[in-house]
Amino acid sequence: MKTSDKPNIIKPENEEVLLVVNKEKAQSILWIVIGILCLASAYISLFHADIISNAGEKMAPYFVIEEKKEAPNRVIQPRSYETMIGHISKISGWNQELIEGIEIATEHSKMLEDYQRKVTLYEGGDNFDELIQKVSEPSQESEDEEGDFKIVRVTWRKLIAKKLVIVITLTYEKESRQIINKNFSWETI
Numbered sequence: 001m002k003t004s005d006k007p008n009i010i011k012p013e014n015e016e017v018l019l020v021v022n023k024e025k026a027q028s029i030l031w032i033v034i035g036i037l038c039l040a041s042a043y044i045s046l047f048h049a050d051i052i053s054n055a056g057e058k059m060a061p062y063f064v065i066e067e068k069k070e071a072p073n074r075v076i077q078p079r080s081y082e083t084m085i086g087h088i089s090k091i092s093g094w095n096q097e098l099i100e101g102i103e104i105a106t107e108h109s110k111m112l113e114d115y116q117r118k119v120t121l122y123e124g125g126d127n128f129d130e131l132i133q134k135v136s137e138p139s140q141e142s143e144d145e146e147g148d149f150k151i152v153r154v155t156w157r158k159l160i161a162k163k164l165v166i167v168i169t170l171t172y173e174k175e176s177r178q179i180i181n182k183n184f185s186w187e188t189i
Contacts, residue, residue, distance in 0.1 A: 084186050087166055091158045093135030094168060102126050102170075105178040120147055125178035128152075128170065143174070150174040163188050 088094050105125025111118050138154035145151075156168040164186060171181040 081184075084166060085184065087158075087160045088168070088184065090160050091136065091156050091166065091168060094156070098134065099168065099182065099184055102131070102179055102182050104182060105173070105176075105180045107180070117148075120149060122173050122176055122178045122180055125172075125176075125180060128154075128172040128177045128179055131170075131179070138170075151180065159189075165189055 085096050085099075088096055088099060103124060103126045105122035108121045108123060109118050110121070136156070139157050140155040142153050143150060144153065150173070151171055152174050153169060153171045155170075157165050159165050165188075166186045167184070169181075169183040169185075170179055172179045
């Protein structure tokens with residue numbers, strides 16, 4: 001039988017080499033386990049300090065990413081038109097009956113006799129001058145041209161709760177002073 005055909009038997013002279021190889025493997029495994037334990041303890045101490053607290057009280061982590069802010073004491077949640085229209089009286093002179101009772105003018109277009117151009121007219125709307133005598137002055141006013149006529153847009157704004165504003169916007173035709181549009185809305189700021 002050749003030496004290569006012999007079964008692999010550990011000889012006493014090779015036993016020392018085998019122990020050294022096993023000892024090196026054991027040391028590398030030991031260092032890996034120690035490294036994992038160090039990383040785990042660092043993670044727990046940094047991010048989960050309440051786990052290792054002896055007193056049972058929660059401790060704040062070392063890194064505060066975001067502070068929680070308490071909600072304001074009183075916030076009106078706009079749920080519907082009916083909820084918000086109840087606050088319209090906070091704008092001086094306004095109430096639900098007044099805004100809902102405003103008649104909007106009807107738009108009529110007709111061709112002039114010379115058939116050269118079309119003219120838009122408004123009829124049947126409430127007069128802005130009469131309305132402004134009943135309510136407070138608007139907080140904003142702007143003028144614009146639409147075709148052959150000028151329109152004026154006026155807005156009343158009132159802060160009714162933290163970051164919640166109710167808004168009334170009326171548009172009227174400048175020459176006839178008839179109201180051609182109305183809007184009641186709310187917005188967060």
